[in-house]
Amino acid sequence: xxxxxxxxxxxxxxxxxxxxxxxxxxxxxxxxxxxxxxxxxxxxxxxxxxxxxxxxxxxxxxxxxxxxxxxxxxxxxxxxxxxxxxxxxxxxxxxxxxxxxxxxxxxxxxxxxxxxxxxxxxxxxxxxxxxxxxxxxxxxxxxxxxxxxxxxxxxxxxxxxxxxxxxxxxxxxxxxxxxxxxxxxxxxxxxxxxxxxxxxxxxxxxxxxxxxxxxx
Amino acid sequence: xxxxxxxxxxxxxxxxxxxxxxxxxxxxxxxxxxxxxxxxxxxxxxxxxxxxxxxxxxxxxxxxxxxxxxxxxxxxxxxxxxxxxxxxxxxxxxxxxxxxxxxxxxxxxxxxxxxxxxxxxxxxxxxxxxxxxxxxxxxxxxxxxxxxxxxxxxxxxxxxxxxxxxxxxxxxxxxxxxxxxxxxxxxxxxxxxxxxxxxxxxxxxxxxxxxxxxxxxxxxxxxxxxxxxxxxxxxxxxxxxxxxxxxxxxxxxxxxxxxxxxxxxxxxxxxxxxxxxxxxxxxxxxxxxxxxxxxxxxxxxxxxxxxxxxxxxxxxx
Numbered sequence: 001x002x003x004x005x006x007x008x009x010x011x012x013x014x015x016x017x018x019x020x021x022x023x024x025x026x027x028x029x030x031x032x033x034x035x036x037x038x039x040x041x042x043x044x045x046x047x048x049x050x051x052x053x054x055x056x057x058x059x060x061x062x063x064x065x066x067x068x069x070x071x072x073x074x075x076x077x078x079x080x081x082x083x084x085x086x087x088x089x090x091x092x093x094x095x096x097x098x099x100x101x102x103x104x105x106x107x108x109x110x111x112x113x114x115x116x117x118x119x120x121x122x123x124x125x126x127x128x129x130x131x132x133x134x135x136x137x138x139x140x141x142x143x144x145x146x147x148x149x150x151x152x153x154x155x156x157x158x159x160x161x162x163x164x165x166x167x168x169x170x171x172x173x174x175x176x177x178x179x180x181x182x183x184x185x186x187x188x189x190x191x192x193x194x195x196x197x198x199x200x201x202x203x204x205x206x207x208x209x210x211x212x213x214x215x216x
Numbered sequence: 217x218x219x220x221x222x223x224x225x226x227x228x229x230x231x232x233x234x235x236x237x238x239x240x241x242x243x244x245x246x247x248x249x250x251x252x253x254x255x256x257x258x259x260x261x262x263x264x265x266x267x268x269x270x271x272x273x274x275x276x277x278x279x280x281x282x283x284x285x286x287x288x289x290x291x292x293x294x295x296x297x298x299x300x301x302x303x304x305x306x307x308x309x310x311x312x313x314x315x316x317x318x319x320x321x322x323x324x325x326x327x328x329x330x331x332x333x334x335x336x337x338x339x340x341x342x343x344x345x346x347x348x349x350x351x352x353x354x355x356x357x358x359x360x361x362x363x364x365x366x367x368x369x370x371x372x373x374x375x376x377x378x379x380x381x382x383x384x385x386x387x388x389x390x391x392x393x394x395x396x397x398x399x400x401x402x403x404x405x406x407x408x409x410x411x412x413x414x415x416x417x418x419x420x421x422x423x424x425x426x427x428x429x430x431x432x433x434x435x436x437x438x439x440x441x442x443x444x445x446x447x448x449x450x451x452x453x454x455x456x457x458x459x460x461x462x463x464x465x466x467x468x469x470x471x472x473x474x475x476x477x478x479x480x481x482x483x484x485x486x487x488x489x490x491x492x493x494x495x496x497x498x499x500x501x502x503x504x505x506x507x508x509x510x511x512x513x514x515x516x517x518x519x520x521x522x523x524x525x526x527x528x529x530x531x532x533x
Contacts, residue, residue, distance in 0.1 A: 023299070023302050023303075023306070166312065169312075169315065171315060171319060173315050173318055173319060174298075174302045174322065175302070175306050176302060176303055
């Protein structure tokens, strides 16, 4: 039931709404079917980001991918938490680490979801920032990848989502936005600092390639 | 349901001839580039092949929209306007505080096309040039951010005029009342306009590629040559003469109208080129392979549609 709902919502309703009304140009994501498990890393400027990433996934994968979101924002009440989990398939995590109680620890929760066979969507810059302005990566993604180095990560770069629906405004304005995927890659090291600098480098590369494509 | 799928063009030979002609030209072009590719594998045909492929798709959509129920045509042209408008303001950029006014401008699209649909000429012709012209600055002012507001007012209304007001004349052609004494309806006029505009683009491009030497306005568009312009104007006028059976015009009238379509198409093209040059992009997008964005294809239509419509209105009504 949940699988069908998610497939209907994202590969059909949301996808066509984003394509026809908003004007999002989706990159081909069929290569993800080949990868068993992955973590999508994306920039975060808008509520449309999660919607676009979910809508860009191949239909067979939608229910196997969990966007990671903040518990205190999307799970304010038990009802809201259940709605997010059902309709967005979220993995809700607390913002602060809790090493004494693993069930309440964000890193532990993400690793558990990976071990259960789910793929993740992560916004390593944290909360929504200014459109097209990078922020330093949070170390959480490094911690997860250092403990599960076999899981590939896939960078995704979105452009224009913050113009369409910026932080603090609920109006969705049509805007020719785009979503571009990079290659699925393994981490080269298990040290958190090295992982983060590898991610930053690959991410910047993808961003420059995308931006260069639009310029003359 | 039956009404929607009733192919009116089957009992209309004129439309059938042009549809056959369009697909004939496309088949010829596809075959030509295919064999040229076989003979000269090194020739740079990728762009031409992509363009032809996109023409196939666009022609099918346009013809489909024209020959099925005309209600679908209004919706299709309105959607085309919307996509073009979205592409234009996305490309030109806007301030955060312009978002509400842009949304108002988008809401004016269904209204403008509804006015075209019901054929209320007086309202259709003033809605965007007068009503939206007065309302959009008001919405911007209410937001209260005066930094760069003049620029926003100008860009927003100009974009709306070009992509919505201009193109909506295509839709109004379908609502024109029947003409005394001739059996011509709006769909034939619309097909005449679209076919002539697009063939003019192709002819000017081809003449320019084959014989182009002296540039018309090198600062704006280095590809526009006098040879291409004149060759295109002459040939398009000739094609217009051959398609006289789609129009209610006499021979001198159809020659003047076709010539003016060709000329205004050229002007629309260079106007868009100059804007792209100003903001430093080559194509307006990547929506249509080989052509760039929607705007690159409809820039001439935005100029030819009002030109043609008002010529028809002046000559016939």
